[in-house]
Amino acid sequence: MERIGFIGLGKMGLPMATGLVKEGYSVTGYDINEKATLTFKERGGGIATSIHQVLAACDIILTSLPSVKAAEEVFLGERGLVEQGDSSKILVDTSTVSPELNQMLDKSCTEKGIPFLAAPVSGGVIGAEQQTLTVMVGGKRAVYERVLPIFEVIGGNIFHVNEQIDSGTTVKLINNLLIGFYTAGVSEALHIANKKNIDLNDLYSMLSVSYGQSRIYERNYQTFIANNDYEPGFSLKLLRKDLEFAMQVAEENQLDLPISKTLLSLYQQVEKEGYGDQDMAVLYQRVLEQSNKREAAK
Ligand SMILES: NC(=O)c1ccc[n+]([C@@H]2O[C@H](COP(=O)([O-])OP(=O)(O)OC[C@H]3O[C@@H](n4cnc5c(N)ncnc54)[C@H](O)[C@@H]3O)[C@@H](O)[C@H]2O)c1
Structure with a gap:
């Protein structure tokens, strides 16, 4: 079973990550808000105190972040996912960000050979808790197929829109x-x-x-x-x-x-x-x- 990382354990990220734990995945969570990380621990998750630790422990890393700024920091910042990642990892951003940011992250990931999908979700906190979210994915079909079992845990309706990275967004x-x-x-x-x-x-x-x-x-x-x-x-x-x-x-x-x-x-x-x-x-x-x-x- 693939080891999952989850960065951003807020209103959406926490129930999504918890759903993966319930299905038997090993999930390592990270959030700048320590309280969020501790709540995830109470729900059976593993916790990391840095992006570096998430990358060391996981194969597929999902993010659920509140803003372009936060997503830029986590992906492109110093000691962020792209700088420290490599082609053995898959990165999946489930946040709703701008198409422009999807393209920027995809470009940076591609330069380092890191597979990346932009996969925003719909269905709200209830959908995340009930694992019935709609997931709209843009990016390479082959990468999508590798991540599909994970999407099927967090969501009820999964769509690969097309290979354009910003199509799901x-x-x-x-x-x-x-x-x-x-x-x-x-x-x-x-x-x-x-x-x-x-x-x-x-x-x-x-x-x-x-x-x-x-x-x-x-x-x-x-x-x-x-x-x-x-x-x-x-x-x-x-x-x-x-x-x-x-x-x-x-x-x-x-x-x-x-x-x-x-x-x-x-x-x-x-x-x-x-x-x-x-x-x-x-x-x-x-x-x-x-x-x-x-x-x-x-
Ligand atoms: N709330 C909803 O109903 C809903 C539905 C669909 C999609 N979304 C989208 O999902 C994303 C998350 O939304 P939310 O409602 O869970 O937001 P939220 O603010 O509740 O959660 C975001 C989490 O990210 C953490 N975070 C911020 N910066 C970070 C960083 N640099 N490193 C690590 N963690 C960091 C915050 O501490 C917080 O716990 C947004 O893009 C939103 O548009 C939300």
Whole structure:
């Protein structure tokens, strides 16, 4: 059995790595946050205190990191995965980063003969815990086939999009652009129901059997809005990051996407107001607060 390394044991990485442990893999975890590493240890994982130790102990190394900066540090930094890695290892980034970063990492890995896949995931923390994530993979087919048994542990739906390294990321960004639309749509639509004294649970039941239904409405309403609890989940700042990447792709391809542009400025503004660390469903709360402010100013 291949020995697995997992770097980034956050909301997604921890359950993904734990799933691999449950299936009998030897998994060595590493995170700059010591608390995350210790939690992984409690769940049966091995722990490393440096990237060097991960490379020494593992054959296939997966990463789940929160930003381009973090991914650059882990892959391209001094004593990072590329500098210390060699062709006997396979590197797989499951983070959602820019297509540009996928290409940069692929170039650096190729120069050192290190097989690399960019494999973002969808399905949220619940999908990671239940090992049902959708995995969208870009990169060489032969490398994909070697990693497939691992993907089949963390996910329920695995797709090799094509051999272009950023192809999985492109699909993932399209997915998250739609998540951004639905999240904003749900927030504003529910506000109409409030104003017209329609019970939100009743609305949910009716729309669940109508075309207004969506997986995002289901998730945002049932888990967050109905409980008035916005502990993430998928934080609003991570969604803002993905919308920025989607708009970068649009710009690079000279696409004019006016609604997407407006959406991105909305999320940027809401993050500036301090909602960034809460689940993206908090957009509904912000619609209410804005409305209350307007009422109070009348
Ligand atoms: N949360 C979701 O629902 C969700 C769903 C799909 C995809 N994603 C993507 O998965 C990735 C991770 O998301 P998350 O929600 O788990 O984020 P998170 O912030 O909960 O976890 C990231 C982890 O990486 C660690 N980290 C940061 N820099 C590091 C470094 N230099 N070395 C080692 N560890 C480092 C952090 O300490 C943290 O534990 C993101 O790219 C996100 O867009 C998230």
